Amino acid sequence: MVKKIMLNYVGYNDKINKSNKVKFQKFTDSLQKLTYTSNASECVLICNTWLNFFKDQHVGFAIEFKDQHPDSIRAFFSKEEHVSWSQQDFIKYLNNDKIKKDSIERIWSNETGTYQIAVRKTGIRDKEFYGFILKADGAKWVPGQIKWKLLKTGNKYKTIYYRAIDHSLNYPPLLVDAGTLDFGPFGKWHSGIKKPKENATIKSVDLSPKFSIIDNETYLIEMPSFRSLDYISKTDSLIKKNEAQLKSRKHLIIDLRNNSGGTVLIFRNLMPYIYTNPILTEGGIVLATEDNIKDRYSTEYPQLPDSMQLIFKQNLLKLKAHQGELYNLYPIDTIKYDTTLKNPERVSFLVNRNTASAAELFILQAKQSKKVKVYGENTAGAIDYLEVVNTAMPCSFYSLWYPAVKSTRLPAFPLDNIGIEPDIKIPHDTIDWIDFVKHH
Numbered sequence: 001m002v003k004k005i006m007l008n009y010v011g012y013n014d015k016i017n018k019s020n021k022v023k024f025q026k027f028t029d030s031l032q033k034l035t036y037t038s039n040a041s042e043c044v045l046i047c048n049t050w051l052n053f054f055k056d057q058h059v060g061f062a063i064e065f066k067d068q069h070p071d072s073i074r075a076f077f078s079k080e081e082h083v084s085w086s087q088q089d090f091i092k093y094l095n096n097d098k099i100k101k102d103s104i105e106r107i108w109s110n111e112t113g114t115y116q117i118a119v120r121k122t123g124i125r126d127k128e129f130y131g132f133i134l135k136a137d138g139a140k141w142v143p144g145q146i147k148w149k150l151l152k153t154g155n156k157y158k159t160i161y162y163r164a165i166d167h168s169l170n171y172p173p174l175l176v177d178a179g180t181l182d183f184g185p186f187g188k189w190h191s192g193i194k195k196p197k198e199n200a201t202i203k204s205v206d207l208s209p210k211f212s213i214i215d216n217e218t219y220l221i222e223m224p225s226f227r228s229l230d231y232i233s234k235t236d237s238l239i240k241k242n243e244a245q246l247k248s249r250k251h252l253i254i255d256l257r258n259n260s261g262g263t264v265l266i267f268r269n270l271m272p273y274i275y276t277n278p279i280l281t282e283g284g285i286v287l288a289t290e291d292n293i294k295d296r297y298s299t300e301y302p303q304l305p306d307s308m309q310l311i312f313k314q315n316l317l318k319l320k321a322h323q324g325e326l327y328n329l330y331p332i333d334t335i336k337y338d339t340t341l342k343n344p345e346r347v348s349f350l351v352n353r354n355t356a357s358a359a360e361l362f363i364l365q366a367k368q369s370k371k372v373k374v375y376g377e378n379t380a381g382a383i384d385y386l387e388v389v390n391t392a393m394p395c396s397f398y399s400l401w402y403p404a405v406k407s408t409r410l411p412a413f414p415l416d417n418i419g420i421e422p423d424i425k426i427p428h429d430t431i432d433w434i435d436f437v438k439h440h
Contacts, residue, residue, distance in 0.1 A: 001047055001061065001400055002028060004391060009402040010287040010326075011385045014410070015054050027053065039079045040397070041167035047398075055417055057356065057382035058403040063166040068397065070139035076397050080167055082144040087134045090118040104129060104150070104157065108181060109194035116193060117147055127152050128160070140165055148183075150174065162186055209235045209266075211242050218251040218438055221270070226262030226358045229303055235266050246273055252344035253437055254366075261357025261382070265308070274347050275337050276370040282361055283408030284330035284386065288319040292404040296389040332408060335365070348437045349374045351422060356380035363420050375437050376426050378419035384410055 006012055016024055031050050038046055040063070047061040065073060085093075093099065094106065101120075108117045108131070116135040122128040131148045133141050141147070149160035159174045162183055175182040179191035207225035214220055221238075225231065239246065246252070252273060271279070286292070297316050301309060315329060349363060351374060360383040366372050385403035393400055409415070430436050 001393065002050070004291070004393075004400060005051070005059075005402060008287065008289045008291045008389065008391075008404070009054070009059065010285070010404050010406045011054060011056055014406075015056075024053065040076050041080065041163070041169070044166070044168055044398075047400075056385055056403070057380065057416070058385055058388050059401065061398065061400050063168070063397050064399040065140065065166075065397075073139040074142060077140065077142075077145070077167060081146045083130070083132045083146065084144065085118070085120075085132065086143070087118070090120065090134070093120065102126070102129070102152070104176065104181070106191055107134065107193055108189040108191060110189055111187060113194035113196035115141070117189065119150070122149070129157075140167075159183065207231075209238050211238050211245075213245065213249075214253070214434070214438060217249055218253065219245055219249050220253045220255060220434065222255045223267070223359075224255075224257075224259055226259060226264070226266045229263060229265075229301060232263070232265050232304070236269050239269050247341060247343050250343055250345045251438070252347045253350065253434060254347065255350045255434070256355045256359045256362065257350050257352045257376070257433075258354040259356070259359035260354060260380075261359050264358045264361055265304075266358075267362045271335060271365070272337055273341060273344060274366050274369050274371060275335070276340050277368070279335040279365050279368045281333045281335060281365060282330070283328070283332035284405040285326050285408060286319060286329045286387070286405050288322050288325050288327045289404075290323060291391060292389050293319050293323065295391045296387065296404055326406070328408075330405070345371065346373075347371045348440075349376075350433055350437065351376040351379050351420070353377055353380055353419070356382040357386065360415070360420055361386075367420075367423075373424060374420070374422040375424045375440070376422045376433065378421055381415050381417045381419035383407065383420075384414055384416040 028050065031046050034046050035043060044061060044063055051059045051061055068076075090107070094101070105120050106118075108119060109115065114135075114137070115133070117131040118134050119129050119131045122130050129150045129152070130146050131150070133143050133145045133147055136142060136145075146163070148162045150157050151160050157174055157176050159172055162170045162172055164170055164186070170186065172183045172186045175184075181189040183189070207227070208231055210222045212220050212222075219242075223235075254270070286297075293316070297312075297319050301312065304312075318329060319327060347366070347369065349366060349372065351359075351363060355363070355376075356379065360379050360381075363374060363379065364383075367374055384407050385405065386407065387403055387405040388401050389404050390399060390401045424440065426433055426436055
C-alpha cells in the first residue's frame with residue numbers, strides 16, 4: 001500500500017516534504033511493525049491510520065466482499081476475536097439461578113431476525129460484557145465471534161467497541177431502553193429470538209434527482225448524489241420534462257446537502273438556468289502513472305453517449321502519450337452561452353458539511369453567476385485532489401483508493417478540510433432549511 005501511494009497518489013509530494021519526511025518515515029515504520037501480528041480487520045485500521053496522515057477525504061482502504069466465495073470469507077476472518085461458547089452453553093448459563101445476571105445478559109436479535117447475539121459478562125469485575133454471535137450470515141460472521149463489547153458504569157451502559165459487517169471497529173453511542181439496544185447509525189437490537197422475515201429484502205435508498213414545486217414562484221431540485229452514471233440521463237430527463245416549470249418560476253432551490261460527489265457530468269445541463277456571465281471551470285493535472293492509466297482512465301462506460309465515450313478515449317490516448325508525467329489534462333476553461341434566461345431570477349443552493357467533491361465543483365461554478373446565493377454551512381472540503389482511482393491489492397479482499405488529479409488552484413487556494421463558505425449561514429437551530437431560504 002505504501003508503495004502504491006508513493007508512486008500514484010497525486011498529492012504525495014505535496015504532503016511529504018523536507019520538514020516532515022523523517023517524522024513520516026518513523027510513523028510508517030512504527031505502523032509496519034504492528035502489521036506483523038495484526039488480523040484482517042486490524043490491518044484495515046492500521047492502513048487507514050497511515051493514510052489519515054495525508055488528510056485527504058479521497059484516500060481510503062477497506063475490505064471488499066464482491067465476488068468472494070463464502071469459504072474464502074470465513075477463512076479470511078478465522079482469526080478474529082471469538083469465544084468458545086455455543087448457544088446451548090449460553091442457555092444453560094441463563095437458566096442457572098445460582099449465578100446473578102445483569103438485565104442485558106440475554107439473547108438479542110437484529111431488526112430482520114437474521115442475526116442473533118448473546119450478551120454475557122466477560123468476567124472483568126462484572127462491569128464488562130461481550131456480545132457474541134449465535135446466528136449470522138455464516139460467512140462474514142459465524143457463531144462465537146465477538147460483535148461488540150459494552151461497559152457498565154452505575155446503571156448506564158456504553159460501547160467499548162462495535163464491529164461492523166467488515167469487522168471494522170466503531171464506537172457508536174448506546175441507548176438501552178425497554179428490551180432494546182440502540183446503537184444509533186448501526187441499528188437496533190431487540191430482546192429475544194426474532195423469527196426472520198420471509199423474503200426480506202433491504203431496500204436501497206433512492207438518491208436519484210427529484211423535482212418538486214414549492215409554490216407559485218419556487219421550485220426545488222434535490223440532488224443527493226452524483227455517484228451513479230445513471231443519474232446523468234435521469235437528471236437530463238428531469239430537466240427536459242420540467243422545462244416549462246423551470247422557465248416560468250422565479251426562484252430555483254438546488255439542495256446539495258449530503259451529496260458526497262461523483263461525476264460532474266450530472267449537473268452540466270442545469271448550467272443554462274443558472275448562467276448570467278462567463279464561468280471559469282476548474283483546471284486539473286493528472287499524475288499519468290501506469291497504474292492510474294490502467295485502473296482509472298482505461299475504464300469504458302458503454303452506458304454513456306458516444307460523444308462522451310469519444311472524449312474519454314481521447315483523454316486515454318493523451319495520458320498514454322505522457323505516461324510518467326504530471327499532465328495538464330483539464331486546462332482551465334470558460335463556459336459561455338448565447339443567452340441568459342429570465343427565469344429563474346434567483347437560484348439558491350443548500351449545502352452542509354457533507355457536501356463534497358463534484359458537488360463542491362458545482363458550487364464553485366454556480367456561485368460565479370449573479371443569480372446565485374449559497375446557503376447553509378461550510379462544505380466538506382474534499383476538492384483539491386480529485387478523480388478517485390480504485391486499485392486492487394495483492395490480497396483480493398482489500399481495496400485501496402486515492403485521487404489522481406490535482407487542482408490548478410494549488411498551492412495558492414487550498415480548500416481541502418476547509419470547504420466553501422456559504423454566502424448566508426443558516427442558524428444551527430433552523431429545522432426547515434428550505435422554508436428559511438424561501439423567505440430569506
